[in-house]
Amino acid sequence: MPHGAFSGSLTTSPKFDFAVDMGHPFLNRTVDGFINIGAVGACKVAAEETFECLHRGDVSKHKVERALKKMCKEGAYWGTIAGVYVGVEYGIEKIGGHRDWKNAMVGGAVTGALASAVNKKHRQNVVKNAITGGAIATAAEFLSHLA
Structure with missing residues (x-):
């Protein structure tokens, strides 16, 4: 019986490594979680606002300013949630002694x-x-x- 196969690979590029050293692993992980997920939240808003501008066919200075404010607000919100999660998980790991x-x-x-x-x-x-x-x-x- 004939059969087929597919093989390939998916790479994520470009890769951007960014590290902040706060002097303590707890702070490092918390800030890293804040930055990474905060950037994701901001990018989500950027994609939504770009779609809206393209869909409506108009761009104005007011809409760009509103989009930037919304990106900062969403990025800070989701970054804070991620920072809390990473910090709590790290604290539990240190208290319990295992991951x-x-x-x-x-x-x-x-x-x-x-x-x-x-x-x-x-x-x-x-x-x-x-x-x-x-x-x-x-x-x-x-x-x-x-x-």
């Missing part, structure tokens, strides 16, 4: 709970967001070991 998926689960749960507790609109969702944060972090930990 495993349970650290990610607890870190995600604490971060989800904190993120919703400080948000006045979604304060009633603390438990739901704690469960969601723990589930996402645990899934990400398991997926990172597959590659």
